[in-house]
Amino acid sequence: MRKAEHQPAGVTGVPANSGIALRLDSVQKQYGSGPATLTALNNVSLALYQGSFTAIMGPSGSGKSTLLHLASGLDKPTRGSVHVGSTDISQLSGDRLTQFRRDHVGFIFQAYNLLPTLSVEQNITLPLILGGKSADNAWLEYLTNAVGIGALLNRRPAELSGGQQQRVAIARALISHPEVVFADEPTGALDSRSARAVLDLLWHLARELNQTIVMVTHDPVVAAASQRVIFLADGQLAGYRDGGTAAEISDFMTGLEA
Ligand SMILES: Nc1ncnc2c1ncn2[C@@H]1O[C@H](COP(=O)(O)OP(=O)(O)OP(=O)(O)O)[C@@H](O)[C@H]1O
Numbered sequence: 001m002r003k004a005e006h007q008p009a010g011v012t013g014v015p016a017n018s019g020i021a022l023r024l025d026s027v028q029k030q031y032g033s034g035p036a037t038l039t040a041l042n043n044v045s046l047a048l049y050q051g052s053f054t055a056i057m058g059p060s061g062s063g064k065s066t067l068l069h070l071a072s073g074l075d076k077p078t079r080g081s082v083h084v085g086s087t088d089i090s091q092l093s094g095d096r097l098t099q100f101r102r103d104h105v106g107f108i109f110q111a112y113n114l115l116p117t118l119s120v121e122q123n124i125t126l127p128l129i130l131g132g133k134s135a136d137n138a139w140l141e142y143l144t145n146a147v148g149i150g151a152l153l154n155r156r157p158a159e160l161s162g163g164q165q166q167r168v169a170i171a172r173a174l175i176s177h178p179e180v181v182f183a184d185e186p187t188g189a190l191d192s193r194s195a196r197a198v199l200d201l202l203w204h205l206a207r208e209l210n211q212t213i214v215m216v217t218h219d220p221v222v223a224a225a226s227q228r229v230i231f232l233a234d235g236q237l238a239g240y241r242d243g244g245t246a247a248e249i250s251d252f253m254t255g256l257e258a
Helices: 064-071 094-104 120-130 137-146 162-174 192-209 246-257
Strands: 020-031 038-049 053-057 079-084 105-108 180-184 212-216 228-233 236-242
Touching: 020 064, 020 212, 038 064, 038 079, 038 212, 038 236, 053 064, 053 192, 064 079, 064 180, 064 212, 094 105, 105 162, 120 137, 120 162, 137 162, 137 192, 162 180, 162 192, 192 212, 228 246, 236 246
Parallel strands: 053 212, 053 228, 105 180, 180 212
Antiparallel strands: 020 038, 020 079, 228 236
16 A cells, blocks of 8 residues: 555646646645634645546545545635646636536536436437537447447436436536546445446446546445545545555555544
């Protein structure tokens, strides 16, 4: 297990445009002001290569959601910068940030967030339609076959299993060729067999499509499906591990919570 005191997780000091899909430099996030100030993230630096599949773990309150929100442009750091590809998203705001997120960032949630009145195909292409774009049919066909829902495009979400609904949500997250896909407990609502299938799919998308994926999870079994697990504790990087088993990840987590 490597500790992060002198060595941020991932690679650092790498210029933009060098195969790095996501980079946080000395990111700090504070909530509130004066004596009530709470530092949710403190001096977090990391860089993730294109095509990497990373899990973020840490005890409750360690800053996982805050990190996900800052890295995806849903919130802004108090200090430091966040690059998605070569764009410093901490410098964007308003419509430009919304547009950037729509074009360059994908999201997968525990609750699939599909619209019940739309077909599978309409749900997947919705982000493009909202951005005033039309779907690339070849990509739609490739993607829906890659995630195993090519035969379900005309169904409504209620006519699908939980695992199938999550596959629709994954296709929707990838439809705009995002630089990074952020997943928040993506298997939290699934039984273990469907969860395994979704995790295998995420791994496949990272490897075969060079899709960068960042996943927050509490579950060491889920985290073990990723290539690298980055640990947070008290808003700071606490270490990282490549290719650990669920038991090893769990042991490290227990150490952080002690
Ligand atoms: N909007 C907010 N205003 C004030 N404090 C906040 C806000 N959001 C988060 N915090 C605080 O920041 C710290 C980190 O919270 P965060 O939600 O990022 O942790 P987490 O690791 O995702 O926790 P969990 O595993 O319980 O979801 C916590 O102390 C939390 O109470």
